[in-house]
Amino acid sequence: MNSHGQLPPKARLLQAAAELLANSAGKPVSTRQITELAGVTAPTLYHHFGDKEGLFNAVIDAGFEEYVAGEHNFTPTGRPLVDVRQIWDNHLKFGLDNPQLYSVMFGNIRPESRPARVAEAEGFMEEMLEKAAAAGQLCVSPQEAARSILAANVGVTLMLIAEPAAERNFDLSDMTREAVISAVSSETELDAAGAPVGASSVVVAAIALNAALESSHPEQLSTTELKMFLEWLDRIAKTS
Amino acid sequence: MNSHGQLPPKARLLQAAAELLANSAGKPVSTRQITELAGVTAPTLYHHFGDKEGLFNAVIDAGFEEYVAGEHNFTPTGRPLVDVRQIWDNHLKFGLDNPQLYSVMFGNIRPESRPARVAEAEGFMEEMLEKAAAAGQLCVSPQEAARSILAANVGVTLMLIAEPAAERNFDLSDMTREAVISAVSSETELDAAGAPVGASSVVVAAIALNAALESSHPEQLSTTELKMFLEWLDRIAKTS
DNA sequence: TAGCACCTATAACATCGCTATATGAAGTGA
DNA sequence: TCACTTCATATAGCGATGTTATAGGTGCTA
Structure with a gap:
């Protein structure tokens, strides 16, 4: 009656559950439907999957x-x-x-x-x-x-x-x-000719941040911290 | 046993259903729970609301x-x-x-x-x-x-x-x-108070650099320098 | 062979949403 | 007052569900 004769019971349950869930549009699927289609009995389901939700999770x-x-x-x-x-x-x-x-x-x-x-x-x-x-x-x-x-x-x-x-x-x-x-997203769409940013993305980002910091200084860092930060940023930006 | 003795059965059912639905966090609510709390029997529910879903819809x-x-x-x-x-x-x-x-x-x-x-x-x-x-x-x-x-x-x-x-x-x-x-909306990006929406360019650049550093660590900084650098970067990125 | 996991089946339990049927109450017309 | 209708509720139970206690295989190891 079912078409999964050669598979082990656990796999047949998975397949039957997936099949029924996919086809029965909207309506709930019962464990009896699943076990019948899989050609096994109820305890087999609970042995392998714990409960109905466990089976569904396995299907997922x-x-x-x-x-x-x-x-x-x-x-x-x-x-x-x-x-x-x-x-x-x-x-x-x-x-x-x-x-x-x-x-x-x-x-x-x-x-x-x-x-x-x-x-x-x-x-x-x-x-x-x-x-x-x-x-x-x-x-x-x-x-x-x-x-x-x-x-x-x-x-x-x-x-x-x-x-x-x-x-x-x-x-x-x-x-x-x-x-x-x-x-x-921060920018407009990347244009068709826009070169994908590969290994140099750190440098690009560092340059961008450097430029942004020129016009607006954050209050989160003290002046000494900022000085050191900018120096390191400069070192990163000069890589290539 | 229930606290809705004076109301008519229909209203008691509504009240009981609402109460159980609100309190039973997550778990499904059965018609038997509802009718028991309302102090009526099953056919009363189906007489007034057709089925369980009808009752829930009425509650809604x-x-x-x-x-x-x-x-x-x-x-x-x-x-x-x-x-x-x-x-x-x-x-x-x-x-x-x-x-x-x-x-x-x-x-x-x-x-x-x-x-x-x-x-x-x-x-x-x-x-x-x-x-x-x-x-x-x-x-x-x-x-x-x-x-x-x-x-x-x-x-x-x-x-x-x-x-x-x-x-x-x-x-x-x-x-x-x-x-x-x-x-x-067709207007320019304004928040509820009328101020422009969006992070400052410094924050944008900081976030970009932070993400870029996740995948590629620069050789220009020592590990201790990098650690402190990332901490500051984090502080800047959290501005807004 | 004996023993021991593992896997599966028989048979049932408790609960679910729902209903066929019957009973009571309340109004209506004679 | 007496049927007669109508609405509202109750008794009892149906079929289906998710789940499980118990026991019977089946194959491997010693």
Whole structure:
């Protein structure tokens, strides 16, 4: 009756759960459905995964990471903010393709399991944003930027999941995405001919800071501290 | 045994449901709990509210609207975008005060019932944004703006609900709020008080340099020098 | 062979949302 | 006053859910 005869029970459970979660649009999936499709009985599920949520988390572990950042959907371009857009779109696509799974991950309360998943999603985002920050494209810390972008991404995804697939207007996603990205980025878009900032990014940033300090002196440092700071900054800026 | 003896059963059910939803942090609330606290039996619930979700919707109808836009929390200022900020903050506060109720409303999938609630919340936002549009402060349609702002608002609220109350950082809310508002508004970037938004260029440059140094350490400074340098850099970056 | 983990099945438990049916109360018209 | 209707509540139970106590294999090591 099931088509997973040759796999071990644990893998069959994972596969059955993923299949049912993906196909049953919206409606909850029961453990009995899962075990029946997998061709095992209930205790097998609880032996391997603890409880229903454990199984769902395992499905997510197996699928989410590769789906969002996997090779099929994402190849870094070297331009951080472009990659951030790609991460946003992949996140949205994952949510729309796996609405049930997505709501378990992001729409639920559970203060125990959710932060781990959220932190993972934040990780991708932050990784990219650190590169953006290194290139001087960020006006806030990568952590703050990642949290803000992810929050908006989740909100948009839940919003679009909730409305009928036929009426979905992706302008909402594009508009909100650009809003949060432009709010955390410090400069206008990097132009098409703009050279990617590689190993010299430290120097570039040091020069930029040096120039900025010319016109505005921070109150956080004493004059002696500032003098020494500027000297070191100068040493860094003269590298090449 | 219950404290709602004098009210009619329908009102007792509403009150019991609201009380249980507000207090049982995270865990689902059963119809049996509700009917027991209300001092009635199951069919009474289904007679008045159809099903469990109908009762929850009734609780929301009774509480959400007045909470978000009620007199106690909201008095229009006449400046539409200021009011939009107030709606955002009230929305967030409602979510944090009623996490269980909130997740039923916004974190769930149900494509049948959710859009109605969402549309209601969108209504408040759109109302204000139409005034903003009439005043020439919008660069997109009020509908689009309301959807984008609400989506971000929901995402931020779910994000903050999910993390322990002690660690909640409301900068996430403020930052994201200003991001989406400024993206839909046609005016130059001004905050609530009318001052330009954005960090100074010194801070921007400091953050960029800090991030750049994460991946590449310069050889021009000794480790002790670098340590002190990074500390000062951190102090500068935290200005604002 | 004996023993020992590991894995799985039988069978059931407690609870869930919900309802078929019946009973009481309250008004209405004769 | 007496049916008759209508609304509101209760009794009792259904089917489905997540979960588990118990026991039976299955294969490996000694």
